[in-house]
Amino acid sequence: MTGEAVISVKDLWKVFGHKAELVPRSAELSALSRRELIDRTGCTAAVRDVSFDVAPGEVFVVMGLSGSGKSTLVRCLTRLIEPTAGSIIFEGEDILAADKKRLRDLRRRKFSMVFQHFGLLPFRQVLDNVAYGLEIRGAGKAERIRRAKEVIDLVGLDGYEHSYPEQLSGGMQQRVGLARALAGDPDVLFFDEPFSALDPLIRRDMQNEVIRLHREVGKTMVFITHDLSEALKLGDRILIMRDGAMVQCGTGDELVGAPADDYVRDFVQDVPRANVLTLRWIMRLPRPEDVLDGPELGPDVVVRDAVRLVLAAGKPVKVIENGELLGVVTDEEILAAVTGVEVPA
Numbered sequence: 001m002t003g004e005a006v007i008s009v010k011d012l013w014k015v016f017g018h019k020a021e022l023v024p025r026s027a028e029l030s031a032l033s034r035r036e037l038i039d040r041t042g043c044t045a046a047v048r049d050v051s052f053d054v055a056p057g058e059v060f061v062v063m064g065l066s067g068s069g070k071s072t073l074v075r076c077l078t079r080l081i082e083p084t085a086g087s088i089i090f091e092g093e094d095i096l097a098a099d100k101k102r103l104r105d106l107r108r109r110k111f112s113m114v115f116q117h118f119g120l121l122p123f124r125q126v127l128d129n130v131a132y133g134l135e136i137r138g139a140g141k142a143e144r145i146r147r148a149k150e151v152i153d154l155v156g157l158d159g160y161e162h163s164y165p166e167q168l169s170g171g172m173q174q175r176v177g178l179a180r181a182l183a184g185d186p187d188v189l190f191f192d193e194p195f196s197a198l199d200p201l202i203r204r205d206m207q208n209e210v211i212r213l214h215r216e217v218g219k220t221m222v223f224i225t226h227d228l229s230e231a232l233k234l235g236d237r238i239l240i241m242r243d244g245a246m247v248q249c250g251t252g253d254e255l256v257g258a259p260a261d262d263y264v265r266d267f268v269q270d271v272p273r274a275n276v277l278t279l280r281w282i283m284r285l286p287r288p289e290d291v292l293d294g295p296e297l298g299p300d301v302v303v304r305d306a307v308r309l310v311l312a313a314g315k316p317v318k319v320i321e322n323g324e325l326l327g328v329v330t331d332e333e334i335l336a337a338v339t340g341v342e343v344p345a
């Protein structure tokens with residue numbers, strides 16, 4: 001990964017229960033499955049030995065089924081939940097060493113949260129809901145209103161400044177939540193299943209909204225979801241959790257192209273491969289009989305975007321990176337990726 005990580009998590013554990021701190025320290029207990037650990041000690045290992053880095057400006061998705069530990073993991077990052085063991089470094093600072101005052105400061109200035117249940121104040125207008133965090137920070141009224149209006153515009157709620165939350169649809173309320181999170185210009189936005197309660201079409205709108213906002217404001221985002229298509233749509237990288245442990249962490253095409261185990265394979269099996277895989281995953285080495293005067297494409301072109309060109313070429317399309325021929329793609333590889341049927345080697 002290039003650049004200093006914004007968040008660097010190492011060997012993180014969160015164990016709930018009596019004498020929880022003994023579990024990560026004991027080779028024997030930490031090797032037990034979650035079920036065995038509950039049976040032996042009554043403790044639940046919600047997060048087990050998880051390590052990852054989040055890069056500046058990255059959309060980092062944490063995905064897993066219900067109970068896999070996503071919320072606990074992400075709450076540990078801001079110490080809404082106290083980790084049992086491990087380290088969390090945020091912008092070079094050891095978060096676990098921060099005292100109460102410092103934590104409060106970090107939460108006000110550096111982190112913002114967007115939750116599934118919007119957490120809006122019902123008796124305040126949109127403008128005041130959005131400005132709320134700035135008020136807590138002690139910003140003056142004129143500055144609060146100026147900034148709140150700016151982010152209200154940014155999320156497309158221009159004209160609704162004086163509405164009350166109950167007058168807005170679910171999608172619009174979540175836009176208020178987004179505006180509120182952006183108002184304080186945080187370094188990292190945390191999203192905990194923000195769109196799970198929304199209708200599918202509104203959900204899609206909101207996902208597009210996050211993509212657009214990310215493009216415009218370039219914030220680092222940590223996004224929890226249990227929905228793979230949401231994860232693939234939004235995530236630069238996706239961390240898949242199971243029973244508190246990290247199963248795989250990678251880009252969407254890495255998860256689909258090289259699932260770490262059967263659990264991930266099951267997760268990704270229905271993903272339209274052509275929409276996710278790039279030519280790098282499907283190209284083959286040139287053979288002596290290949291005529292190599294066809295068109296060229298880069299290895300990171302998504303298969304879906306190459307279909308037309310490859311099928312029309314009538315000869316192998318060369319996959320070139322920095323002037324070097326990495327491989328070729330022909331009708332066969334394209335059709336295998338589109339139909340999901342592998343061509344025998």
Ligand SMILES: Nc1ncnc2c1ncn2[C@@H]1O[C@H](COP(=O)(O)OP(=O)(O)OP(=O)(O)O)[C@@H](O)[C@H]1O
Binds near residue numbers: 044067070071
């Ligand atoms: N305060 C707590 N005390 C004891 N066990 C807890 C506590 N909070 C969470 N757990 C357990 O930790 C495990 C992980 O829970 P967590 O809520 O992090 O999962 P999740 O993947 O976010 O699930 P969901 O999508 O349902 O929110 C679960 O088995 C849960 O029962």
